[in-house]
Amino acid sequence: MTENKSYQDTSNPIVLFDGVCNLCNTSVRFLMAYNRKENLHFASLQSKYAKNLLAKYNLSQTDLATVVFIENEKISTQSTAIFEISKHLIYPWRAIENFKYLPKSITDWFYKLVAKYRYSWFGHKKECMIPKAEWKHRFHG
Template sequence: MHTNASNIKITNPTVLFDGVCNFCNTTVRFVLAYNRAENIHFSPLQSDFAKQLLAQYNLSSDDMDTVVFVQDNKAYTKSSAAFQIARHLIYPWKALYYFKYIPKNITDWIYDLIAKNRYSWFGKKNQCMVPKPEWRERFHE
């Protein structure tokens, strides 16, 4: 049975990330550590949940070169997503949010440079990260 993407209702901010990327997985663990409110949830881009949520926001599930952050019925990508995620972290990391005032073409260029090279610079896994048991309820699959 196929679930209609429009039926997905998320109540917590949600990060969609490349589940086989070592850099992305390290970043997810970083967010888990510094999101003290424990309100951010996660899903690998490779999951059915993420594919349905991407469809709901008219984003391609073929694009694994961006993180997607969904909050308050809005989807953010690339550097905009990173800055929105930073808002949910403790200081000093929360201050990264203010980099959003740098022109988007510059911050997205830096984001794209890292995204394009992430596998060669940081490596890649054969399968998606398995979250620790204490984090399991914050992951959608």
């Protein structure tokens, strides 16, 4: 994990995720596989790095039920974050972005439903995921 980078260095888009959630960890591995440009970076919401970023943007440091996506100083959460992240994936996964044209109330409702039950449906770990050696340069924390 890159400890020497300042939390204010957001030159690459960054995904903040629940590091103990099995669904979230599987999603990060999915993003790593289909982000061929390798420009997405990651940090668990439990990390000091993420807490500093959340504080910088006046976001809750205790809400682990939402993904946070930061790109060019723009913050996205919940379903909007998913759509923004999908722009960085290869096809056909990039097409997920097209769901942003659905009403936000519907996409966020679905997001919140999955987020609410993610631990009971997919389980969770006691500790945050340790990234593979070849991925460590893309993780902060």
